[in-house]
Amino acid sequence: MVVGECWPTMDLLRSEPMQLVQLIIPIESAHCSITYLGELGQFQFKDLNAEKSPFQRTYAAQMKRCGEMARKLRFFWEQMSKAGLFPSTKSVTSDDIDFDNLEVKLGELEAELIEMNANDEKLQQTYNELLEYKLVMQKAGEFFSSAQGRAAAKQRELEAHHSGEGSIDSPLLLEQEMITDPLKQVKLGFVSGLVPREKSMAFERILFRATRGNVFLKQSVVEDSVTDPVSGEKVEKNVFVVFYSGERAKNKILKICDAFGANRYPFTEDLGKQFQAITDVSGRLSELKTTIDVGQVHRSNLLRTIGYQFERWNFPVKKEKSIYHTLNMLSIDVTKKCLVAEGWCPVSATNQVHLLHFLIQNALQRATADTNSQIGTIIQVLQTKESPPTYFRTNKFTCAFQEIVDAYGVAKYQEANPGVYTVVTFPFLFAVMFGDWGHGICLLLATLYFIIMEKKFSSQKLGDIIEMTFGGRYVIMMMALFSIYTGLIYNEFFSVPFELFGPSAYDCRDLSCRDASTTGLIKVRATYPFGVDPKWHGTRSELPFLNSLKMKMSILLGVAQMNLGIVLSYFNAKFFGNDLNIRHQFVPQMIFLNSLFGYLSLLIIVKWCTGSKADLYHVMIYMFLSPTDDLGENQLFFGQKFLQIVLLLLAFVAVPWMLFPKPFLLKKQHEERHQGQSYGLLDSTDDPLEMELHDPHGHDEFEFSEVFVHQLIHTIEFVLGAVSNTASYLRLWALSLAHSELSSVFFDKVLLLAWGFNNVIILIIGIIVFICATVGVLLVMETLSAFLHALRLHWVEFQNKFYEGDGYKFCPFSFALLSEEDE
Amino acid sequence: MGFMVTTLIFVVIGIIASLCTRICCNRGPSANLFHLTLVITATVCCWMMWAIVYLAQMKPLIVPILSEGE
Numbered sequence: 007m008v009v010g011e012c013w014p015t016m017d018l019l020r021s022e023p024m025q026l027v028q029l030i031i032p033i034e035s036a037h038c039s040i041t042y043l044g045e046l047g048q049f050q051f052k053d054l055n056a057e058k059s060p061f062q063r064t065y066a067a068q069m070k071r072c073g074e075m076a077r078k079l080r081f082f083w084e085q086m087s088k089a090g091l092f093p094s095t096k097s098v099t100s101d102d103i104d105f106d107n108l109e110v111k112l113g114e115l116e117a118e119l120i121e122m123n124a125n126d127e128k129l130q131q132t133y134n135e136l137l138e139y140k141l142v143m144q145k146a147g148e149f150f151s152s153a154q155g156r157a158a159a160k161q162r163e164l165e166a167h168h169s170g171e172g173s174i175d176s177p178l179l180l181e182q183e184m185i186t187d188p189l190k191q192v193k194l195g196f197v198s199g200l201v202p203r204e205k206s207m208a209f210e211r212i213l214f215r216a217t218r219g220n221v222f223l224k225q226s227v228v229e230d231s232v233t234d235p236v237s238g239e240k241v242e243k244n245v246f247v248v249f250y251s252g253e254r255a256k257n258k259i260l261k262i263c264d265a266f267g268a269n270r271y272p273f274t275e276d277l278g279k280q281f282q283a284i285t286d287v288s289g290r291l292s293e294l295k296t297t298i299d300v301g302q303v304h305r306s307n308l309l310r311t312i313g314y315q316f317e318r319w320n321f322p323v324k325k326e327k328s329i330y331h332t333l334n335m336l337s338i339d340v341t342k343k344c345l346v347a348e349g350w351c352p353v354s355a356t357n358q359v360h361l362l363h364f365l366i367q368n369a370l371q372r373a374t375a376d377t378n379s380q381i382g383t384i385i386q387v388l389q390t391k392e393s394p395p396t397y398f399r400t401n402k403f404t405c406a407f408q409e410i411v412d413a414y415g416v417a418k419y420q421e422a423n424p425g426v427y428t429v430v431t432f433p434f435l436f437a438v439m440f441g442d443w444g445h446g447i448c449l450l451l452a453t454l455y456f457i458i459m460e461k462k463f464s465s466q467k468l469g470d471i472i473e474m475t476f477g478g479r480y481v482i483m484m485m486a487l488f489s490i491y492t493g494l495i496y497n498e499f500f501s502v503p504f505e506l507f508g509p510s511a512y513d514c515r516d517l518s519c520r521d522a523s524t525t526g527l528i529k530v531r532a533t534y535p536f537g538v539d540p541k542w543h544g545t546r547s548e549l550p551f552l553n554s555l556k557m558k559m560s561i562l563l564g565v566a567q568m569n570l571g572i573v574l575s576y577f578n579a580k581f582f583g584n585d586l587n588i589r590h591q592f593v594p595q596m597i598f599l600n601s602l603f604g605y606l607s608l609l610i611i612v613k614w615c616t617g618s619k620a621d622l623y624h625v626m627i628y629m630f631l632s633p634t635d636d637l638g639e640n641q642l643f644f645g646q647k648f649l650q651i652v653l654l655l656l657a658f659v660a661v662p663w664m665l666f667p668k669p670f671l672l673k674k675q676h677e678e679r680h681q682g683q684s685y686g687l688l689d690s691t692d693d694p695l696e697m698e699l700h701d702p703h704g705h706d707e708f709e710f711s712e713v714f715v716h717q718l719i720h721t722i723e724f725v726l727g728a729v730s731n732t733a734s735y736l737r738l739w740a741l742s743l744a745h746s747e748l749s750s751v752f753f754d755k756v757l758l759l760a761w762g763f764n765n766v767i768i769l770i771i772g773i774i775v776f777i778c779a780t781v782g783v784l785l786v787m788e789t790l791s792a793f794l795h796a797l798r799l800h801w802v803e804f805q806n807k808f809y810e811g812d813g814y815k816f817c818p819f820s821f822a823l824l825s826e827e828d829e
Numbered sequence: 830m831g832f833m834v835t836t837l838i839f840v841v842i843g844i845i846a847s848l849c850t851r852i853c854c855n856r857g858p859s860a861n862l863f864h865l866t867l868v869i870t871a872t873v874c875c876w877m878m879w880a881i882v883y884l885a886q887m888k889p890l891i892v893p894i895l896s897e898g899e
Contacts, residue, residue, distance in 0.1 A: 017863035426863065430870040438878070488874075495878050511886070512893050526894035533886050535835060536879065545893040555885045562881055617888025 018404060020420045020581070022352040024394035024816070029347040030384040035374050036336070036345045039383060040329050040819075042372055047820025050395060051349040054337040063334040064345075071109065072327035078112045079320050082312050085119060089306055091313050103322045112319070115312060122305050127238075129301065133294045134235035135269070138200050138243075140287045142271045145226045145245035146198045147280055196249045197259055199270035200232065201225075203242040209266045213248060216258045222249040235269065247273075325821055332819050348388070350395050350816065394419050397816030404429060406481045414801045415811025422578045424805050431567060433484035435799055438563065439741035439792040440485070442749055443493030444500035448785055450486035453479050485793075495537040496742075500780070501750035503540035510534060510541040552746070556739040558610045564735025564803065565599070565607045568728075571807030572596055578808055586675075590668040594660040595724060595807075601653035601660070603732050612642045629654060665721045669714040676708040723806075731803040737795050745788055752779045832883060836876065843872035 027049075031039050043049045055063055063069075086092065201209050210223055224247045231240045246268070248259055263270055274280055336345040374383060396417050400408045404425065410432065411417070411425045440446070456463065456479040463476050475482070497503040511534050512527040527541060534540070538555075542548045572595050579587035609622050620640040628635060629650045637647055756779065760772020805811070817823075850864040 015859040015862075016866065017859045019863070426866060427870055430867055430874060434871070434874040434878075491875060492878060495882055523895045523897055526892040528892060529889055532831075533883060535883075537882055539886060539893075541893045544896060546896050547891050547894045551889075551891055551893075555882065558885065559878070559881045563877065566877065611884065614884040614887060617890065619890060 016426070018398055018400070018408070019423055019426050021396040021398050021417060021423065021813075022816075023420070024350045024397065025353045026388040026390045026392070026394070027349060027351055028386040028388050029349075030339075030386070031336075031345050031347060032374070032383065033338075033342065033344055035383070036333060037329060038372075039374075040332050041325075044325070044329065044332070044819050044821045044824075047818050047822050049349050049351045050816055050818045051332050051335045051347060053335040054346070054348060055335060060334075064336075064338050065330045065333045068330045069327065069334065071105075072323060072330055075105075075109055075112055075323045076327060078116045079316070079323060081116060082119070082309070082316065085123075086309050086313050086316070089309055091306070091309050103319070105322075105326060108319060108323075115308070119305075119308065122301065122308070126298065126301050126305065129294060129298050130238065131235045133291065133298060134233045134238075136287050136291050136294065138232060138235065138269055139271045140284065140291065141228055141232065142198050142200060142245050143273060143280060143284050143287070145228070146247050146273050147284075149224050149226070149247055150275065151277075194249050194251050195256055196247055196273075197256070197263065197270055198245070198247045198273040199263060199268050200228070200243045201246055201263075201266055201268035202234075203227070203244050205266050205268075206244045206246070209246075209262070209268065212262055212266075213259065216262060217250065217255050220251060220255060221259070223247070224249075234267075236267070324824055328819070328821070328824055349819075351818075352397055352816075393813070395816035396420075396813040398423065398425070403480045406478045407432065409477075410481070410797065410800070411805075412815070414805060415809070416813045416815050418810045418813040420581070421810055421813070422574045422581070422808060424574070424800065424809055427570065427574075427804075428800055429484070431570075431804070432796055432800055433481065433488045435563070435567075435738065436485045436792050436796040437488030437492040438559070438738045439795060440489045440745060440788065441492035441496040441742060442498045442500065442745065442784075443490045444498070444502075445749070445780070445784055445788075446486050446489030446491075446493050448781075449482060449489060449789065452785075453482040453486055457483065485789075496746065497538045497540055497543070498746060498749070501746060501753045503538075503543040505540050507534065507536040510539050512539060512541040553739070553743065556742055557736065560735045560738040561603070561732060562607050562610060563738065564732055564799075565603045567735075567799070567804050568599060568731060568807060569596075569604075571804045572599065575808035586668060586671055590671070591664065594663040597656050598660040598664070598725065599728050601657040603728065605650075605653050609642060616642065618642050661721065661725060664724065665717060669710065669717050672713055673708065673710050727806065731806075734803055735799065737799070741792055741795055745784070745792070748788070749780070749784055752776055752784070832880070832887075835879070835883070839872060839876040839879070843868060843876075846872065 029039075060066060060069070206225060210225070213221055213223055225244045226246075228243050228245060232243045233239070234241045234243075250256055250259055260270070262268075274283065333345070336347045338345055371383075396419055398408055398417075407429045408423075408425045411423065411428055417423050437446070456476055460479075468476060493499065494506070497506075509531060511529050511531045513530045514522050515525075515528050523546075526545075526547065538552070542551060572592065575595070576588060576592045579585070579592060606622070606626060609620075609625060612618070613620060613622065620642050625637070625640050625642075628637075633651050633654050634647075641647075753776070756772055756776045760769050760776075763769070847865050847868045850868055851861060854864065855861060
């Protein structure tokens, strides 16, 4: 570990210094110690039993118990949410809970609830069955009565026919048929029931085929959907009656019914019995209904009691589970008298962290005292080569910005954190693309609402998008503030300019203003002091002027930010004491970037200051193609040609400088170290065990080709990146142009057009359309796109100059985090 | 108002702002340095933006040409 230099520390620039600490805790006070450490929330335990399965660990039984309790609580929660009840979210009182009692109680409640559910389910099934039965009886009764009526009519008709005219043309066989032997007559049977409607066609077809058509099926649609007793779902069903003859047909039909999930119900032909059955069923139905209702009331009462206590139980159970989970990470001493814990905790010279160390000690002492343990806990600081976790102390303002950086990659331990500058440069670059102080004010009002209602919002659960906006409220506030500033610079208020800072610099050439639209206005006063001159708005030359301005501005801002990135790489190298990186990476990078794009920036500024008409593209291109040629009218200052040649040479020298020395020097360093070590090994034998234990990686081999290829890639990336990253900053111009054009289109083509009609209704419609377009397109979509582009400029163009981002986050064992995570 | 005068105003605003943060939220040396960095970065950003726009309009190569309609 390299200790930082003596310059003053800055919050957030470097992650907190960490140390690996070993705790040796007597087994009787272990639970208590872990509880206090969890309350403190500043200790990240290392899993010392990584090779053991969860069942082999010391506290597997306790874990299982806690898991069981958590499962029961989850079951209650599911039941409650199914019943539409939600546990009361009142603050959890931190009274001690006896876990044995709680376990018994939870078990009882669970058994009770399960029994109730089973009963309820059984009753519900019976109820639904009866309901279906009643339906079948009603519908089938209808069939029978209508069929009987029709049959009787037919019979009568037939008889009348028969007796009326016993003519010759009546078939002879009919008589025979009529007088068949009653013994030979096959008895018709029938089955009645309900079949799901979507299956009814198939059902009919299969029945027909299976019995070769010797079946008569009658169906009737049930208008309301019926609850299926088996599945408990609402299904649309048909009542059916199947008439068949013979035992074999019956068996077939019964099997088909089963296969189609058709519930069968007995039905009697006898009208009297039918009537009796219906009244019987109705009576039982109402009886069951009351029973079910009483059961439901009882069940919801039980759930409500659980809901009232739920949070009081849930949190301690989770806490207990996490404590045992942590305890399982500790390795147990051979004597089984104490547990050994290892983990990271922050240390620092600042008072606060001294306090922290003190707090840890205090917590452990308290635990020892609480459990009347004979021996206290031993705290030891271990030396290690392992990279510690990255931990930034953020507050509610900086945490969202740190999230932006972390989303790209968590900083390496103690590496310079881009988050320090992101707090300002991120909203600033956003605002360059979103410059309009009208829109900025809207955004500010929206985010101020979130900030003022902070207390209310942070306690309640929000939707995904609202949650995200709420989390980034301070980022949005900064973005809005900078947008107001850049809006004032661009002189745009919903695309309308104002003469806020004095009179415009431009005026007509003469009083008549004849050539104002041909040759243009003339600059008569001093330059408009703050921002873009209001006269530009709506003129024919507005776009050429703004494009040239914004393009150059993008390059200047980009070069400045990339330089800042490289400077940060210097601070990193200085901090880690890596002179090699300063001399063979930072210096040539600085030279390369600034001899090309720094020079371009210089040219831009000189051109503005002198008002020269030189063509900068031409200058830059011919600086490469023919550096010795005379610049002619493109010369901006004396000695420009000489400067260009020098810069070009420097840039060419910088590339091999970046590429070659570093790998060779690294190799040399490695060889020296290797030699030195073989002599110096005797010194380090003081504590060989510790060295062995905490240096698992040892000294890895130096692979020259690998290092060289890495450096080659790095160099190529930087050289090409210098060009492409500068070009990438032009997105600032593009987005800003798009924003101002869109807002001016909405203003001119919607609001002014509606105003021109001199009609109140059209004006109101116009205002509504304008507001919708402004909010929907400019405030929501444009904010999002400008946000994404600013994000890219930070992640790629800025951070690739210095940021490694291959660390891992410090995640301490803390009860406070526990309550947040499962929301 | 010339370039220098406004630049001076920016400097003064920057100094005032850093003094304000120093007085209003004095939370130890490292936090103060952080706040100072933020204020300086913000001031430099704002100044750069203003300076670029001001310089671009100092010696105009193109002037506003009014549209025909006006």
